[in-house]
Amino acid sequence: MLTTTTVDPINRASQVTVLGLGDMGSAIARTFLDRGHRTTVWNRTASKALPLVDAGATAAATAAEAAAASPLVVVCLLDGAAVDEVLGSVDAAVAGKVLVNLTSGSPQQARANDRWARARGAEYLDGKIMGDPPYVGTPHVMFPFSGSRTAFEAHGPMLRELGTVVYHGEEAGSAAVEFMAQVAMGYEILIGFLHTLRLVQAEGVDVAEFAERVANNVAALAPLLTSIGNAVRAGDYPPDLGPLNVQAALMDDLISHRESIGVEAVRMREVEGLMDRRIADGFGAQGFSSLFELLAKA
């Protein structure tokens, strides 16, 4: 039986509402409960609130009722469409509140949510989650935040109980920019890795043993990433990985080998094309980082 919430003026500082009790929302609500915060919860499928009610949470009958129950309202739903739908049902109940959206989404969605919240007299914080539900409440989950500095300063201590928090400034879309970039970085690396596993498998090499060897070498990438970042910022490109003139000499063999064993070479052809253009432009003594200059700006 869902109970209605009662407002407790004595302990408002540690009152929080969580809208959305999927794997991540439930982990967040449970972390707040474990830390002794008065936690009100709501989920579209009400049964998902029951384990949290057993753990001491108050389940609200509607999202608006849940939002009205606490000064801090945390939203963690599947996607931007779900957020729009749920916030539409909450509407004016966010007035005077701090609205924190942890749902994955784009910088544009974050900026629109910020405008929506401000128009209703609420402060908005956009957060993103990088890590898995079981690790919420530990430093192993990263939470980039952006938006209202006042709200972040007021509720930062509580948000830091969820994991490793980084504040990216007042511009509401900044946390989503970081999230999109970090997630994309992961996919960029991992799709290349999968294609490479195809290559070693085609040559009869044990993919797990190869993965182990790559994993042992990955640490060497970190200083290279940092130096490339510095090179791009400075626009000054030392011959990282050796001069392009030398690197390019390998590309024909690398591509023909792949194609000879039926392995995708589209990414290697992209690299070869960029190297050839950079060398033709007279920058053959520069390094791989200098290819940045050829990558199209939108």
Ligand code: FVH
């Ligand atoms: N789970 C993970 O490992 C990743 C880690 C990194 C960050 N993500 C993001 O976290 C958001 C929530 O993900 P989740 O894992 O909790 O997702 P689900 O378990 O599928 O729960 C989805 C919740 O969203 C509710 N919902 C969906 N559509 C609607 C809607 N139209 N109206 C209202 N609520 C909606 C759903 O409700 P129900 O199905 O239980 O009724 C769940 O509460 C997400 O952005 C990840 O990218 C997680």
